[in-house]
Amino acid sequence: MRNIFVQAYKALRKRRFLTKLIIVQLSISIVSFLFLFQLVNYYNERYNRYNNIFEANRTLTYAKYSSGPPSSSQKAFQTMDYLNTLKNKGKISDIMIYSQYSARLVINNENYLCYQVSSGFFNKLNIKLAKGRSFTDDELDYTKYKDELPIIIGSKLGEILKVGDVISDSYDHDLGEFTGYYKRNFKVVGIAKPGSLATFISPGSDLMNMFINDYGIYSPLGYYKYYTTYKTEAKNRMYQDIEGKKKSGLGYEVKGNTIITEHSDYVEAVRDFQFQIVVNKGESVDSVKAMLAKFNSDIKGGYKIQDIKSTNGAISNVFRQLEIGLLILTIVLFFFSIVGITGTTLYSINLRHKEFGIRLSQGARLKDIAQLVLAEVFLKNLAAFLISVVPFKIFEYFVNKNGEKDISMAYTLTFDYKLFIILIALILGTTFISVIIPIRRIMKLDVVDLIRK
Numbered sequence: 001m002r003n004i005f006v007q008a009y010k011a012l013r014k015r016r017f018l019t020k021l022i023i024v025q026l027s028i029s030i031v032s033f034l035f036l037f038q039l040v041n042y043y044n045e046r047y048n049r050y051n052n053i054f055e056a057n058r059t060l061t062y063a064k065y066s067s068g069p070p071s072s073s074q075k076a077f078q079t080m081d082y083l084n085t086l087k088n089k090g091k092i093s094d095i096m097i098y099s100q101y102s103a104r105l106v107i108n109n110e111n112y113l114c115y116q117v118s119s120g121f122f123n124k125l126n127i128k129l130a131k132g133r134s135f136t137d138d139e140l141d142y143t144k145y146k147d148e149l150p151i152i153i154g155s156k157l158g159e160i161l162k163v164g165d166v167i168s169d170s171y172d173h174d175l176g177e178f179t180g181y182y183k184r185n186f187k188v189v190g191i192a193k194p195g196s197l198a199t200f201i202s203p204g205s206d207l208m209n210m211f212i213n214d215y216g217i218y219s220p221l222g223y224y225k226y227y228t229t230y231k232t233e234a235k236n237r238m239y240q241d242i243e244g245k246k247k248s249g250l251g252y253e254v255k256g257n258t259i260i261t262e263h264s265d266y267v268e269a270v271r272d273f274q275f276q277i278v279v280n281k282g283e284s285v286d287s288v289k290a291m292l293a294k295f296n297s298d299i300k301g302g303y304k305i306q307d308i309k310s311t312n313g314a315i316s317n318v319f320r321q322l323e324i325g326l327l328i329l330t331i332v333l334f335f336f337s338i339v340g341i342t343g344t345t346l347y348s349i350n351l352r353h354k355e356f357g358i359r360l361s362q363g364a365r366l367k368d369i370a371q372l373v374l375a376e377v378f379l380k381n382l383a384a385f386l387i388s389v390v391p392f393k394i395f396e397y398f399v400n401k402n403g404e405k406d407i408s409m410a411y412t413l414t415f416d417y418k419l420f421i422i423l424i425a426l427i428l429g430t431t432f433i434s435v436i437i438p439i440r441r442i443m444k445l446d447v448v449d450l451i452r453k
Contacts, residue, residue: 004371007375030389033333042412043318060279062304095278096120096121097121097274127197146223154214154217155214156215161191181227334426356369374439396413
């Protein structure tokens with residue numbers, strides 16, 4: 001077998017122009033397929049993740065009108081009370097909260113976003129852990145006070161931190177009439193596997209704003225204490241803070257000129273409408289949507305109610321068109337490659353009758369000549385494969401390495417074993433299909449006539 005490939009290589013060197021032509025043609029087909037596959041794979045991966053988190057047919061979200069009355073805490077809490085009423089009535093199965101933490105966490109002098117989630121949202125993220133553990137039910141309960149918030153971090157941050165490490169976020173500032181201070185601790189309890197952690201740019205983001213983020217951080221919602229110390233001349237402002245806390249249902253404590261107030265991540269998420277509503281199975285989504293829209297109009301909330309399905313409908317169509325386009329283009333590209341290889345091989349056979357006659361006179365059979373032609377086509381296809389894949393793999397490495405901190409670029413190019421198997425299958429398929437007609441032509445050649453030549 002080794003000898004036949006050596007012979008095939010020597011034979012190809014004698015016809016360098018035709019050999020290079022076929023290699024270039026097939027290389028263009030492979031490179032085009034690689035980049036189109038990357039495009040489809042990039043969005044398909046995110047599409048599948050997104051659908052695992054959001055039940056497209058039953059999820060509603062709030063979006064602020066471009067122009068309208070400003071939102072307020074009072075309206076947000078009125079809305080949440082109404083949603084809880086609908087939940088108690090069985091109209092809604094879950095209110096999923098996804099919120100960006102108000103401050104960035106500092107790790108090695110760099111700032112990183114922390115995303116806070118309710119239990120319903122977190123469980124659907126399906127984060128696969130390389131080390132540590134997931135959040136417990138108690139940790140995900142946003143009604144309970146937590147001195148220390150657990151966090152799960154992406155794999156890249158896991159190269160800097162380890163399970164058990166604590167990150168502190170504090171604020172200490174003199175604002176003139178008063179000073180403000182708080183401190184919160186975040187403890188690493190889990191480190192995600194590479195490519196396992198996905199984050200959204202904003203809570204109501206559509207599919208196009210979801211990215212795989214190995215630098216992401218997730219934590220549950222919690223409470224923290226904020227210390228405000230007023231100077232004597234501004235002490236009357238303490239009572240404004242007290243009234244505000246009474247309205248929001250949060251606790252407070254007064255010590256001299258200092259008021260210690262409870263702040264809640266849940267309250268802040270509600271105030272900013274950073275949540276999605278999941279309609280219960282068996283309930284009409286349109287009916288619940290209409291009820292929410294009417295209530296929002298009654299309180300002049302300034303928000304519109306949208307369903308995830310319609311928000312991402314156009315994007316879903318693009319995905320389907322991309323997949324169909326990839327399939328059609330792959331068929332066209334490799335069809336022309338097969339036609340080119342077949343035509344060139346037939347032309348080569350017509351020019352090589354004398355060579356074949358010499359081989360036959362030396363004891364070769366038509367079967368051996370057919371195997372030689374097959375080996376030649378395989379070597380050309382293998383060369384095209386290497387010429388295309390090796391530079392692509394190098395390009396993939398540099399793109400992912402240089403853009404690893406830019407989540408919009410993360411995992412844009414991936415060459416895994418699945419893609420390798422697909423390419424090998426295409427190369428082998430192209431090889432065998434393109435030699436069917438040439439081999440049949442060879443097997444019909446007149447042996448006596450070839451030897452005479």
